[in-house]
Amino acid sequence: AIGDAIAAVKAPVVEVHISNVHAREDFRKFSHVSAKCAGSIFGLGLRGYELAIAWLLTNH
Numbered sequence: 001a002i003g004d005a006i007a008a009v010k011a012p013v014v015e016v017h018i019s020n021v022h023a024r025e026d027f028r029k030f031s032h033v034s035a036k037c038a039g040s041i042f043g044l045g046l047r048g049y050e051l052a053i054a055w056l057l058t059n060h
Helices: 001-008 047-059
Strands: 014-018 039-042
Touching: 014 047, 039 047
Parallel strands: 014 039
Antiparallel strands: none
C-alpha cells in the first residue's frame, strides 16, 4: 500500500531508514518502495532525515 501511495504522488520521495537494513535480517533487505523513490538513505541514524530534506530542497 505504501508503494502504491508513493507511485501515485508527483512529488519526489526519499526512503530513509535509521539503521542499515542490509546489515540486519534477510527479510529486511528487500524494499517494496525503493524502486518508486528518488533515492534511499540507510544507516545514517537521524542524520538521514536531514540529508533527505536537504536533497529535496535543493533538487525539487
